[in-house]
Amino acid sequence: MEFELRILGSSSATPSTNRHHTAQVLTIGNQHHLIDCGEGTQMQLMLYRIKHQRICNIYISHLHGDHYFGLAGLISTMHLQGRQTPLHLFGPPGLSEILSLQFKYSGTNLNFKLVFHELDTTVYKKIFEDKSVTVHTIPMEHRVPCCGFLFREKPKPRPLIKEKLPDFLRPPQLVRLKWGEDIRDEAGNLLVRNTDVTLAPKRSRSYAYCSDSRYKPALLPYLQHVDLLYHEATFTHDLHERAAYTFHSTARQAAELAAAAQVRQLIIGHFSVRYKDLSPLLEEAREVFPATELATEGSIFSVMERD
Numbered sequence: 183m184e185f186e187l188r189i190l191g192s193s194s195a196t197p198s199t200n201r202h203h204t205a206q207v208l209t210i211g212n213q214h215h216l217i218d219c220g221e222g223t224q225m226q227l228m229l230y231r232i233k234h235q236r237i238c239n240i241y242i243s244h245l246h247g248d249h250y251f252g253l254a255g256l257i258s259t260m261h262l263q264g265r266q267t268p269l270h271l272f273g274p275p276g277l278s279e280i281l282s283l284q285f286k287y288s289g290t291n292l293n294f295k296l297v298f299h300e301l302d303t304t305v306y307k308k309i310f311e312d313k314s315v316t317v318h319t320i321p322m323e324h325r326v327p328c329c330g331f332l333f334r335e336k337p338k339p340r341p342l343i344k345e346k347l348p349d350f351l352r353p354p355q356l357v358r359l360k361w362g363e364d365i366r367d368e369a370g371n372l373l374v375r376n377t378d379v380t381l382a383p384k385r386s387r388s389y390a391y392c393s394d395s396r397y398k399p400a401l402l403p404y405l406q407h408v409d410l411l412y413h414e415a416t417f418t419h420d421l422h423e424r425a426a427y428t429f430h431s432t433a434r435q436a437a438e439l440a441a442a443a444q445v446r447q448l449i450i451g452h453f454s455v456r457y458k459d460l461s462p463l464l465e466e467a468r469e470v471f472p473a474t475e476l477a478t479e480g481s482i483f484s485v486m487e488r489d
Contacts, residue, residue: 183211183314185335185387187410187483190226192451192476194416194430195248197221202479203248204452206412207232208333208389210315216240217331217391223252224259230480235265239310241317242273243393244303244328250277254284261292268295272310272317274303274327303329306404320404322395324429330392332404340380347379387485390445394452396426397435405443409485412477413439415450418462433463437470451477 186209191202203220207227214237216223227234234256242250250273260269271277278298285292299309301319304327310317313336320330339360347356351374355365365374388408392401395414405411413436417425425432433450440448448471453460460476467474475481 183487184209185389185485185487187389187412187449187485188230188232189449189451189477189479189481189483190223190230191218191220192453192478193220193248194414194452194454195246196455197248198455200479201453201455202226203252204393205252206391206477207237210333210335212236213238215317215333218243218249218393219251219253219256220248221251224256226479227256234260235263235267237269239270239272239317241331241391242271242277243322243330243391244274244324244326245276245280246326246394249393254281257281257292257296258288258290261290261294265294268297270297270299270310272299272301274301274329301329303327318404320390320392320401322393322401323398324394324396328394330390330395330401332391332408333389335386335388337386338383340376340383343379343381348374384487387487389485392436392439394430396429397431397439399439399442401439402443405439405445407444407446409446410449410483411440411443411445411447412449412451414452415463415467416452416454418457418466433467434470437467437474440471440474446473447483448474449477449481449483450474 188207190205193201202222204218205220205223206217208215216237304321308318316334318332320332322328322330364376389410390405390408392413414431415433415436416430417432419432419434422432436450464476
């Protein structure tokens with residue numbers, strides 16, 4: 183099953199000619215999860231040929247404009263192009279009111295149901311679950327209520343070793359074996375030991391999105407061993423005092439979190455417009471955590487299945 187992140191925007195508060203406001207699409211299976219929706223997001227979706235009608239959920243980390251000003255336009259386009267399926271929108275208090283006012287005074291009556299899920303940005307909490315994935319909030323430390331999001335695949339079934347399966351097993355028993363159960367008779371006697379006829383399941387994949395925040399070591403318990411971590415890196419470390427004052431992080435600080443959490447790969451973004459050349463941010467992060475990449479427009483990060 184596909185587990186792939188596409189970067190749509192990497193700039194901080196002010197966009198530039200080649201960097202857009204924050205937005206990302208995480209594709210899991212056949213569904214798109216849109217994470218933040220800065221100005222121009224729908225144009226980026228068209229540029230990279232991502233079908234917005236496949237977006238099942240939208241997650242807004244906080245109510246600074248560079249993270250949600252593209253939302254009303256995207257939802258309006260979905261309406262004009264005939265979307266019928268419900269759209270689930272997860273965001274902090276106030277987002278529902280903002281959109282409701284915009285649609286009220288523009289006379290927009292959506293063809294589809296817009297389902298609001300108001301988030302408590304101060305806690306780690308499960309906010310979404312389907313057959314494949316769970317999504318939790320991650321509490322950030324910013325000037326306004328703000329949270330990140332942790333996406334985790336659910337545990338996967340154990341592959342059956344066909345040549346070791348007894349002939350008497352029925353389909354329901356095979357399903358139980360896939361999910362780690364032993365097979366017993368009505369008296370409780372062991373008939374088939376699970377580990378004798380199955381292999382270990384593939385490891386479940388994970389992605390953590392850490393939006394705007396001061397450097398926050400308290401995030402470590404939520405980030406341990408994730409496959410892919412995005413963390414904002416607005417400044418280089420020579421501006422660490424400004425980063426703290428504006429409730430942002432430096433590239434070095436992002437890398438320090440990644441190293442301490444023992445993640446597999448770090449991507450950094452939300453770059454200040456002052457950096458025309460992003461190589462100083464990348465070099466700074468790689469000095470601490472070599473497996474770092476830039477989350478720039480159009481970049482794709484695939485998390486492959488592994489044992």
